[in-house]
Amino acid sequence: MIEVNDIHKSFGDAKILKGISTTFEKGKTNLVIGQSGSGKTVFLKTLLGLYTPDQGSIIYDGTDYSDLSTDEKSNLRSKMGMVFQGSALFDSMSIAENVKFPLRMFTKQSKSEMNDRVDLVLKRVNLGDAHNKLPSEASGGMQKRVAIARAIVNQPKYLFCDEPNSGLDPKTATVIDNLIQEITHEYDITTIINTHDMNSVMEIGQKIIFLKDGFKEWEGSNKNIFKTDNEAVTDFVYSSDLFKRVQKMYLEEDQ
Amino acid sequence: MSYLHNIGQYFLMIKEMFRKPTKWSVMRHLIFKDIDDLIINSIGIVAFIAFFVGGVVTIQTALNISNPLIPKSLVGFATRQSVILEFAPTFISVIMAGKVGSFITSSIGTMRVTEQIDALEVMGINAINYLVFPKFIALMLYPFLISIAMFLGILGGMAACVFGGFASLDDYIAGVQMDFIPFHIVYAFIKTFVFAFLLATIPSYYGYYMKGGALEVGKASTTSFVWTSVAIILLNYILTQMLLS
Numbered sequence: 001m002i003e004v005n006d007i008h009k010s011f012g013d014a015k016i017l018k019g020i021s022t023t024f025e026k027g028k029t030n031l032v033i034g035q036s037g038s039g040k041t042v043f044l045k046t047l048l049g050l051y052t053p054d055q056g057s058i059i060y061d062g063t064d065y066s067d068l069s070t071d072e073k074s075n076l077r078s079k080m081g082m083v084f085q086g087s088a089l090f091d092s093m094s095i096a097e098n099v100k101f102p103l104r105m106f107t108k109q110s111k112s113e114m115n116d117r118v119d120l121v122l123k124r125v126n127l128g129d130a131h132n133k134l135p136s137e138a139s140g141g142m143q144k145r146v147a148i149a150r151a152i153v154n155q156p157k158y159l160f161c162d163e164p165n166s167g168l169d170p171k172t173a174t175v176i177d178n179l180i181q182e183i184t185h186e187y188d189i190t191t192i193i194n195t196h197d198m199n200s201v202m203e204i205g206q207k208i209i210f211l212k213d214g215f216k217e218w219e220g221s222n223k224n225i226f227k228t229d230n231e232a233v234t235d236f237v238y239s240s241d242l243f244k245r246v247q248k249m250y251l252e253e254d255q
Numbered sequence: 256m257s258y259l260h261n262i263g264q265y266f267l268m269i270k271e272m273f274r275k276p277t278k279w280s281v282m283r284h285l286i287f288k289d290i291d292d293l294i295i296n297s298i299g300i301v302a303f304i305a306f307f308v309g310g311v312v313t314i315q316t317a318l319n320i321s322n323p324l325i326p327k328s329l330v331g332f333a334t335r336q337s338v339i340l341e342f343a344p345t346f347i348s349v350i351m352a353g354k355v356g357s358f359i360t361s362s363i364g365t366m367r368v369t370e371q372i373d374a375l376e377v378m379g380i381n382a383i384n385y386l387v388f389p390k391f392i393a394l395m396l397y398p399f400l401i402s403i404a405m406f407l408g409i410l411g412g413m414a415a416c417v418f419g420g421f422a423s424l425d426d427y428i429a430g431v432q433m434d435f436i437p438f439h440i441v442y443a444f445i446k447t448f449v450f451a452f453l454l455a456t457i458p459s460y461y462g463y464y465m466k467g468g469a470l471e472v473g474k475a476s477t478t479s480f481v482w483t484s485v486a487i488i489l490l491n492y493i494l495t496q497m498l499l500s
């Protein structure tokens with residue numbers, strides 16, 4: 001579980017996060033949604049400790065991050081998995097080496113144990129035969145999936161995904177969403193996903209917070225996001241033509 | 256103010272480099288890779304430059320000695336002194352600040368802009384140790400490169416001397432052996448080690464702390480070259496004053 005209490009973050013004069021509080025529970029897929037530029041990435045990176053909040057606290061299963069020593073922080077971080085918006089694969093390593101990296105760093109497994117685990121995880125993201133490619137030789141969608149494989153290979157306690165399925169075709173996007181949800185339930189981890197994909201919202205939005213201009217505008221789940229009368233949220237939810245048409249259809253049926 | 260800030264941050268980076276070492280089984284591979292990238296891949300260019308500049312030093316010296324009373328062997332002596340004392344350790348290091356330095360800055364800088372450094376940090380890895388320490392160890396082999404430069408510089412001088420007909424082979428060799436002071440070699444290698452340290456750390460600093468995108472990676476490489484050369488030239492002056500006078 002991760003508790004966030006009133007965090008603020010500015011870059012120079014620009015206030016990006018303006019006091020966000022919420023709780024992300026274990027074993028649930030928590031979504032952070034909002035328009036491009038609303039501060040989702042900054043929020044996630046602040047949770048991870050890549051940015052230090054100017055104010056407020058972040059509590060990981062009862063431990064306040066800012067109370068930890070540098071070594072304790074490193075230790076906590078080795079239990080986190082992160083999928084960056086731009087994948088951030090190590091471009092000097094092959095795909096298999098990228099995925100193996102956390103195992104080499106943090107476990108005492110033998111070579112064959114590591115290779116088995118890498119095979120398994122790569123198969124789960126539908127990349128069973130891309131082991132020896134370099135990241136530069138993989139498509140954007142493949143890179144995303146490698147990044148997911150790298151984030152989950154060492155069974156993290158906390159999983160952060162910054163738009164894990166942007167740039168993927170709808171089918172693969174669904175596979176990825178389901179994979180993240182399965183893993184979250186299976187290992188009972190705390191998962192936080194940034195997205196502006198409405199499919200993901202509907203499919204895995206067990207808990208959703210909506211960011212707008214650095215504030216938490218709304219909080220709920222996929223059960224009630226379509227019923228809310230918060231204008232900013234409905235604006236966002238019905239911004240796609242498809243959803244507008246669906247909404248219109250429902251309204252006409254009602255009449 | 257910003258200079259002081261940079262210098263302070265640079266020393267903090269060096270301290271951080273020795274904290275929380277990366278697992279040896281991983282570090283070993285990084286070191287071998289950096290030895291290959293930084294040392295082995297530089298042998299060709301260093302050998303080429305050393306040989307031909309050694310030749311030019313000899314020709315220039317020979318052309319400037321017109322007095323028949325000065326022995327011919329002086330050509331060999333002058334070449335040896337300039338190659339060992341300054342040309343190989345200092346001049347080659349400034350060139351390496353361009354070659355190795357911009358390689359280090361751009362490779363670390365690219366990792367910064369593509370969030371690969373963030374990815375390391377998120378995993379709880381000491382990214383400075385992971386990235387900079389192997390380069391520091393690899394460059395401890397830098398004196399090997401400089402020895403090659405010294406040898407080839409003197410050899411190039413010999414070739415130029417004999418082919419240009421400035422002095423006989425025996426004269427040149429007698430000159431190379433004349434009044435040899437072993438401490439000069441010590442002095443040259445002390446400098447080499449200091450420069451190796453600068454070559455590993457200053458470009459890493461500019462890569463690691465850069466901000467922005469691909470364009471800034473290019474700018475950071477240029478800045479890194481400028482400041483690495485400035486540091487080499489300044490320390491060269493200070494060390495020469497301290498060790499030789």
Ligand SMILES: Nc1ncnc2c1ncn2[C@@H]1O[C@H](COP(=O)(O)OP(=O)(O)OP(=O)(O)O)[C@@H](O)[C@H]1O
Nearest residue numbers: 011014016034035036037038039040041042043085
């Ligand atoms: N390192 C930084 N320095 C200065 N400003 C930044 C930095 N990172 C982000 N910002 C600013 O913070 C704001 C929010 O950016 P952020 O990347 O969090 O948006 P986002 O919600 O993730 O958008 P997207 O959906 O497009 O990824 C933007 O206005 C951006 O310019």
Ligand SMILES: [Mg+2]
Nearest residue numbers: 040041085162
């Ligand atoms: Mg973002």
